[in-house]
Amino acid sequence: MRPTLTAFQASPDRGRGLARDMGVRWAFEEVGQPYDVRLVTFAEMKGPAHLALHPFGQIPTYESDGLSLFESGAIVLHIAQEHPGLLPHASHGRARAVTWMFAALSTVEPPIVERSMAGLVERDRPWFADRLPLLDERIDVRLTQLARHLGDSAWLDGDFSAGDLMMVTVLRRADPAMLARHPTLAAYIARAEARPAFQRAFAAQLAVFTALQSGG
Numbered sequence: 001m002r003p004t005l006t007a008f009q010a011s012p013d014r015g016r017g018l019a020r021d022m023g024v025r026w027a028f029e030e031v032g033q034p035y036d037v038r039l040v041t042f043a044e045m046k047g048p049a050h051l052a053l054h055p056f057g058q059i060p061t062y063e064s065d066g067l068s069l070f071e072s073g074a075i076v077l078h079i080a081q082e083h084p085g086l087l088p089h090a091s092h093g094r095a096r097a098v099t100w101m102f103a104a105l106s107t108v109e110p111p112i113v114e115r116s117m118a119g120l121v122e123r124d125r126p127w128f129a130d131r132l133p134l135l136d137e138r139i140d141v142r143l144t145q146l147a148r149h150l151g152d153s154a155w156l157d158g159d160f161s162a163g164d165l166m167m168v169t170v171l172r173r174a175d176p177a178m179l180a181r182h183p184t185l186a187a188y189i190a191r192a193e194a195r196p197a198f199q200r201a202f203a204a205q206l207a208v209f210t211a212l213q214s215g216g
């Protein structure tokens with residue numbers, strides 16, 4: 001049975017692959033698992049059918065074989081546990097890869113999302129100009145630390161893993177100008193984006209936006 005993923009019918013990212021279905025699509029592609037996508041409108045996301053799958057009325061969700069999941073990190077972890085390719089076999093390596101998934105979502109992502117939310121909802125507030133450099137600084141601290149860890153390595157811990165997939169998914173939401181100041185990380189992201197699985201996932205979500213634009 002093919003799993004079903006939900007994604008925005010009209011993603012506010014306009015096909016840039018920044019919404020959270022992107023990481024799940026990428027994980028499916030990495031492990032070679034075909035999947036179906038059910039596109040949902042904002043109104044549908046807040047309706048009872050979707051709320052039964054996702055208590056917070058968001059995308060993405062995952063359904064397969066009677067199991068329904070929400071939270072992109074949990075979904076990627078489930079895919080990685082069900083299929084070879086995204087987690088090392090050895091238990092220590094596997095635990096470290098999962099650690100990087102958590103690091104991406106709970107240590108690196110929060111300042112990135114806070115900065116982008118501030119740009120959306122606080123731009124007209126009197127404190128915004130003072131707060132912005134503080135938010136940027138918090139991101140930069142994490143980027144500096146991550147770049148130092150990565151050093152000359154291709155991936156965070158040995159071979160490419162779900163940890164890298166999650167980390168790159170998170171980093172792609174950061175301001176490109178800020179990332180450019182960290183060439184190690186810019187190269188890391190480019191290396192991940194060059195993976196055929198990433199390219200297929202990106203093309204699939206872009207096709208949704210393109211079809212919407214052409215009235216399809």
Ligand code: GTB
Nearest residue numbers: 012013014018019020057058059060070071072073
């Ligand atoms: N922690 C959850 C997860 O990882 O799955 C967060 C899920 C989430 O934030 N989903 C968002 C959503 O459904 C879409 S991806 N929002 C609707 C709502 O809450 O009502 C977040 C997102 C949105 C837009 C952009 N963008 O335009 O660049 C990027 C990311």
